[in-house]
Amino acid sequence: MRSRAAAAGSALFFALAPGTVAGLAPWALTGWDAGAAPIAVRWLGAILVVAGAAVLLQAFARFVREGLGTPAPVAPTAHLVVGGLYRYVRNPMYLAVVATILGQALLLWRPVLVAYAAVVAATTAAFVRGYEEPTLRRQFGGDYDAYRAAVPGWWPRRTPWPGSTGS
Incomplete structure (x- = not known):
């Protein structure tokens, strides 16, 4: 039953x-109007x-199945x-959101989305440092500390962390 609730909550989130x-925000900034990109x-x-x-999608599913x-x-x-x-990396969701916004910037040829992606990246990094990392440390203790020491937050490892439990 917990996995059903997790799936429903994850879909809503x-x-x-x-x-x-x-x-929604990129649409509000651009109206999906495209410039003349090559x-x-x-x-x-x-x-x-x-x-x-x-x-x-993969990361959200991982939270339901594994977490x-x-x-x-x-x-x-x-x-x-x-x-x-x-x-490979501790924050694939945040990286994926920024990549999606940068992709929209290229697809629509709208520089405002590059600036918006920079704001999202900075805000996300501040959230991770100020809230998420301390919360995970309190919740998972030494397991999180070992994970954090082995897996970079923002630039993926070349090889998978061998201490992980899932594939």
């Missing part, structure tokens, strides 16, 4: 958080949008999520 930050730039943008969305919770601070996981893409 997916719509609210990434849906707003990487969907086709290669548009393709690169589309690839970033699709890759960002795929990473987000038995959600990414939302009000309904956290019961277990530290360290499998999948989390074996």
Whole structure:
């Protein structure tokens, strides 16, 4: 039953958080009006949008399956999520959101989205440092400390962290 509640909560949070930050806000800034971008730039943008969305979906599913919770601070996981893409980088969701926004900037050829992506990245980094890392340290103690020491926050490892439990 916990996994059903986690799935429902994660779906709701997916719509609210990434849906707003990487969907609603970029639309409000651009109206999805595209500039005259070279086709290669548009393709690169589309690839970033699709890759960002795929990473987000995988990460949210990982929170449900492995963590038995959600990414939302009000309904956290019961277990530290360290499998999948989390074996390479601690913050794949945040990176995926910024990649999606940068992809939209290229796809639509709208510089305002590059500036917006920078604001999202800075805000996210401050949230991670000020709230998320201390909260995870309190919740998971030494397990989180070992994970944090082995897996970078923002630049992926070349090889998966061998201390992870999930694939």
